[in-house]
Amino acid sequence: MLRLIGERLISTVILMAAVSVVAFILIQLPPGDFADSYANKKAQGGVVITLEEVDEMRNKLGLDRPLYIQYFDWIGGVLGGDFGFSWEFHRPVSDVIGERLGLTLALAFSTLIFTYLLALPIGIYSAVRQYSIGDHVMTLLGYIGLATPNFMLALILLYVGSELFGLSAGGLFSPEYAEAEWSLARFGDMLAHLWVPVVVLGTAGTAFQMRTMRATLLDEINKMYVIAARAGGISEFKLLMKYPVRMALNPIVSTLGWELTNIISGAPIVALVLSLPDTGPLFLQALLNQDMYLAGAMILIYCVLVVIGTLVSDLLLLWLDPRIRLEGAR
Amino acid sequence: MSRTTGAAGVVGAAAKGSPRTRSYEVATHWQLMWWKFRRHHMAIVGLSVLGIFLVISLVPEFLAPYRAHTRDLRYAQGPPMGIHFFDSTGTFHARPFVYGWKSERDPVTLRRITTVDESKLYPMQWFVKAEPYKLFKLFDTDIHLFGVEGSKVHLFGTDQIGRDVFSRTIYATRTSLSIGFIGVMIAFVLGLTFGGISGYVGGMMDLVVMRVVEFIRSIPTLPLWLALAAALPRDWSATQVYIAVTVILAMIGWTHLARRVRGKLLALREEDFVLAARLSGCSHVRIIGRHMLPSFMSYLIVDLTISFPYIILAETALSFLGLGMREPAVSWGVLLFSAQNVRSLVLMPWLLIPGLFVIVAVLAFNFVGDGARDAADPYAK
Numbered sequence: 001m002l003r004l005i006g007e008r009l010i011s012t013v014i015l016m017a018a019v020s021v022v023a024f025i026l027i028q029l030p031p032g033d034f035a036d037s038y039a040n041k042k043a044q045g046g047v048v049i050t051l052e053e054v055d056e057m058r059n060k061l062g063l064d065r066p067l068y069i070q071y072f073d074w075i076g077g078v079l080g081g082d083f084g085f086s087w088e089f090h091r092p093v094s095d096v097i098g099e100r101l102g103l104t105l106a107l108a109f110s111t112l113i114f115t116y117l118l119a120l121p122i123g124i125y126s127a128v129r130q131y132s133i134g135d136h137v138m139t140l141l142g143y144i145g146l147a148t149p150n151f152m153l154a155l156i157l158l159y160v161g162s163e164l165f166g167l168s169a170g171g172l173f174s175p176e177y178a179e180a181e182w183s184l185a186r187f188g189d190m191l192a193h194l195w196v197p198v199v200v201l202g203t204a205g206t207a208f209q210m211r212t213m214r215a216t217l218l219d220e221i222n223k224m225y226v227i228a229a230r231a232g233g234i235s236e237f238k239l240l241m242k243y244p245v246r247m248a249l250n251p252i253v254s255t256l257g258w259e260l261t262n263i264i265s266g267a268p269i270v271a272l273v274l275s276l277p278d279t280g281p282l283f284l285q286a287l288l289n290q291d292m293y294l295a296g297a298m299i300l301i302y303c304v305l306v307v308i309g310t311l312v313s314d315l316l317l318l319w320l321d322p323r324i325r326l327e328g329a330r
Numbered sequence: 331m332s333r334t335t336g337a338a339g340v341v342g343a344a345a346k347g348s349p350r351t352r353s354y355e356v357a358t359h360w361q362l363m364w365w366k367f368r369r370h371h372m373a374i375v376g377l378s379v380l381g382i383f384l385v386i387s388l389v390p391e392f393l394a395p396y397r398a399h400t401r402d403l404r405y406a407q408g409p410p411m412g413i414h415f416f417d418s419t420g421t422f423h424a425r426p427f428v429y430g431w432k433s434e435r436d437p438v439t440l441r442r443i444t445t446v447d448e449s450k451l452y453p454m455q456w457f458v459k460a461e462p463y464k465l466f467k468l469f470d471t472d473i474h475l476f477g478v479e480g481s482k483v484h485l486f487g488t489d490q491i492g493r494d495v496f497s498r499t500i501y502a503t504r505t506s507l508s509i510g511f512i513g514v515m516i517a518f519v520l521g522l523t524f525g526g527i528s529g530y531v532g533g534m535m536d537l538v539v540m541r542v543v544e545f546i547r548s549i550p551t552l553p554l555w556l557a558l559a560a561a562l563p564r565d566w567s568a569t570q571v572y573i574a575v576t577v578i579l580a581m582i583g584w585t586h587l588a589r590r591v592r593g594k595l596l597a598l599r600e601e602d603f604v605l606a607a608r609l610s611g612c613s614h615v616r617i618i619g620r621h622m623l624p625s626f627m628s629y630l631i632v633d634l635t636i637s638f639p640y641i642i643l644a645e646t647a648l649s650f651l652g653l654g655m656r657e658p659a660v661s662w663g664v665l666l667f668s669a670q671n672v673r674s675l676v677l678m679p680w681l682l683i684p685g686l687f688v689i690v691a692v693l694a695f696n697f698v699g700d701g702a703r704d705a706a707d708p709y710a711k
Contacts, residue, residue, distance in 0.1 A: 018545055026554070029561035147692035149643050151650055151666075152685045158672050159679060257548075265552035269647055273670070283553065284651065287560035299557060303549045310548055 004318065012311050016304060020078070023299040024071050027292045038087070074293070078300065084293030088286065093297045096282065101301070103278040104267060108305070110198045111263050112256075115205040120252070122206075123213025124245060127221060138210065145207035150266045154200045154273040161196070200270050205259050209252060216251050220244035253317050257310030264302050363628060366705040373701020379694040387504035391463040394497035395477045398660045400461065402482050404433050406492035408444045410680050411484050418448040425453045428483050452478040487680040489668055498660050499684045505661040506642060507691070509576050513641040514634050516580035521587025522630075526618060528588065529595030540592070543585045551582050555644060559653040568659040575654050579641045587633050594626040628706040635699040639692040646688050662688050 038057065042049045065073075077084060083093035126135045173189055220226065221244050229239050271280025279298060286294040318324055357365070367373060386393060396402075411428045430450030436443050458477030465471050477483060486495035528539040558578045562571060595618070598604055607621045642662075648654030649663025650670070657664060662684045668674065669681035 015545065015548060019549060022549070026557040026561070029558070143693060143696060144689070147639070147689045147696060149646055149650075149685070149688060151647065152682070152688070155666075155669060155672075155675060155682060155685075159675050159682075162672060162676060261548075261550045265550040268553065268556070269651060272651070284556065287556055287653075295557065299553055302553050306550050307548060 001318070005315065008311065008314055012307060015307055019303040019307065020075055020300060021071070023296050023303065024074060026299060027290075027296040028067065074296070078297070083297040086286075086291055086294045088289050088291040088294065093293050096294060097279060097297060097301065100277060100279045100282060103276065104271075104280070105305075107194070107197055107201070107267065107271075107276075107278060108260065108263050110194065111201040111205070112260065114198050114202045115209060115259065115263075116252075118202070119206045119209035120213055123210045124217060124240070126210065126214040127217035128240065130218065135214075142207035142210050145203040148203070150200055150204065151269050151273045153203060154196070154270050157196055157200065158274070197270055197274055197276060200274075201263055201266050204266070205262055209255070209259070212251055212255065213248060216248040217244055220247045250317065250321055253313055253320055256313035256316065257306065260309035261306045264305055359628075363705045367701050370697075370701035370704065372697040376694040376697030376701070379690060380698060383503060383507060383691060383694070386500055387507050389465065390500045390504050391465060392473070393475050394494075394500040395458070395460065395474050395483060396494045396497040397461055397463070398498050398501040399493060399658065400497070401492040402484070402488060402494065403492045405431065405444065405482060405484060405488050407490060407678055408433075408484060408488045408492075409678075410487040410495075410683075413454060413485075417451060423451070423453070425455075427451045427453045428478060428481070430481060450481075452481040452483070454478055454483065486683045487678065489678070489681060490674070495665070495680060495683060498665055499662075499687055502660045502662050502665050502684060503687060505572075505655065505659060506645060506663070506688075509572070509579070509645050509655075509661065510638050510642045513576045513580040513583065513645075514638050516577060517583040517587060517637060517641075518630070518634060520580065520584035522591055524584070525588035525591025526595065529592035530599070530614065530618060532596075536592070539588065543588055546582060546585050551644075552647065554582065555579070555648060556651070556653055559648050568656070571655060572659065575645065575648060579644050579648075583637050583641055586637065587630065590629060590633055591626075594629065595622060598622045598625065628702075632699065632702045632706045635695060635702050639695040639699075642688065642691060642695075 036054070039049050039054045074084060081094065083097070085091075086093045086096050089096050122138055126138050129135055173186065173193060223244075226239065226244055229243055230236075234242075267278070268280035268283050270276075271278050272284055275281070279301075283295065283298040283302075285291075286298060391397075402408075408431065411431075413426045413428060414423075415426050416422055417427070428451075430447040430452060431444050432447045433444050454476060455478060456476055457473050458479065459472050460474050460477055462470065462472040482494075484494050484496065486499060488494055489498075524539050524543075528536045555578060558581075559575065562574050566574070604617060604621060607617050612621070645654055645661065646663035646666065649656070649661050650666050652667060655661045655664050665684040666682070666688075669678075669685075674681065
């Protein structure tokens with residue numbers, strides 16, 4: 001058991017190292033560097049900037065050194081909590097991200113909770129009442145939920161919200177609370193806005209998990225041990241929760257990390273459409289402006305979140321399923 | 331997987347009439363699969379929808395009344411036109427018609443206001459002569475499926491600068507589906523190659539390939555796509571961007587397939603018929619291609635069908651952000667790009683119609699995928 005966890009932790013560390021290399025390569029990919037795009041921008045603004053000045057800037061920022069040195073320089077800083085300097089914002093990257101990361105995390109976890117709170121009961125219901133009207137309706141909704149792109153759903157909700165209810169479109173706060181101090185009313189206002197991105201981000205996942213739950217539960221529900229337990233006289237609800245549902249939870253838990261990947265993947269685009277002040281729009285802008293350290297830090301953070309999520313789901317699975325635990329001990 | 335054993339197991343499943351019962355025992359593998367697939371009604375519906383999409387992407391020039399970039403400035407930002415059978419006086423017209431319109435600027439807000447002019451009727455006509463084009467890039471012609479004479483018809487309305495949304499959606503169907511198709515094909519080749527190496531050679535190669543697959547699967551894909559797409563030079567032509575976007579999408583989509591191929595190859599490697607082939611002196615390529623591959627081809631097709639919608643959705647998302655395809659190319663994502671902010675959405679909600687095409691296409695692929703998954707193993711109960 002301990003050995004299994006140990007191995008898992010080591011592979012996680014290796015994975016993170018690989019992720020950091022990839023993040024670094026990705027931000028090096030665009031042709032030209034920040035000095036070039038800075039010069040371009042200045043030139044468009046009518047400011048004359050000479051080649052020497054560009055070179056000097058490159059030298060000052062350390063962009064003329066070999067790549068591997070730049071990488072180790074960067075990763076060394078990251079391990080110490082220093083993500084580098086955002087040239088676009090003229091502030092340390094950790095500051096820029098820090099003030100927005102909280103919302104991203106809150107959003108991801110609310111979505112995760114929303115997904116499972118909704119998907120598990122519906123999945124169980126669909127399996128127990130297979131081919132009922134409710135099952136058919138849910139299956140249809142599930143299909144549509146899986147097929148609708150996130151941003152499309154966000155756009156539709158925005159449109160419906162502003163046309164039918166006259167809601168302020170997108171954002172995290174109503175205009176009157178946007179600049180206000182934190183208060184209970186402001187918090188409530190935030191919750192009233194937060195459900196939109198949560199629903200948008202959670203729909204596809206809910207649809208998927210619902211179908212997984214239904215399928216695995218249907219496989220389990222007709223097995224002999226269920227019939228034996230029923231013959232033993234256990235109440236139907238207790239029977240369901242204690243045996244088949246517990247078995248069917250396995251695939252659900254093992255896809256937890258994957259689910260988090262999807263949510264993190266979808267978040268930037270939804271945040272952009274809904275104009276949320278989280279890391280999504282920041283990330284997209286950093287990519288477009290080649291604000292290298294910022295973009296790299298974002299990719300790294302997204303990846304690390306997912307890697308940690310996968311680790312947690314693996315550990316959960318160990319805890320949940322004694323069979324896997326025992327297999328590892330042997 | 332033998333082709334004869336277990337055939338009896340499906341007799342009850344697909345047989346309807348008595349002649350069919352006999353044809354089962356002589357039916358080929360693919361016939362059995364088709365029979366099983368046919369029992370999924372939604373899969374058949376999905377397949378028909380995909381057939382329609384295929385026709386659309388083959389001859390968009392003929393189906394679209396206008397070209398993707400033709401502007402109808404007088405009807406810019408105009409709403410979808412209704413096709414009517416009854417005019418304002420209640421008279422029935424056997425040939426459906428569209429109303430004329432008047433366009434003027436609001437003196438206060440300077441916004442263009444389009445009002446329906448019910449005094450003018452323009453009957454719809456089949457096979458109208460309009461803008462010339464080359465069918466299949468070969469035949470010069472100027473015949474379009476439908477249109478009106480003396481006016482224009484905009485079934486889905488027009489965008490900011492008066493381009494017909496219906497025509498653009500039709501053209502976009504070709505781009506989006508072909509990106510999906512080519513992307514899936516590249517992913518197929520990559521998955522087959524790496525999965526094949528991994529499963530057949532085994533050892534060190536297997537370890538390396540599988541670690542890479544695990545790695546790609548464990549990082550969030552959209553940020554990765556975005557970063558790669560953002561790295562494309564801005565001055566590339568539409569064709570270059572098209573190819574690059576397709577390759578990027580395929581590069582992340584092959585991992586699932588590689589795993590499947592590896593798993594199947596590992597299982598089959600120990601089978602007697604493979605040993606027999608090896609003893610007869612077949613080359614590795616022949617053993618894989620001729621003996622092993624056909625026995626799990628159906629699973630690969632299922633995986634391809636399932637990965638299709640992911641690629642379509644990814645392309646739409648990339649283009650919607652302005653990082654994938656860009657004007658003057660038209661894809662579903664590019665069309666949705668113009669519906670990005672709420673203000674234009676409130677003014678012109680019909681700009682979301684291309685999104686319906688995305689949803690319908692993805693739904694159709696999912697239905698077909700579900701049917702195909704069951705049919706992939708026709709011997710199972």
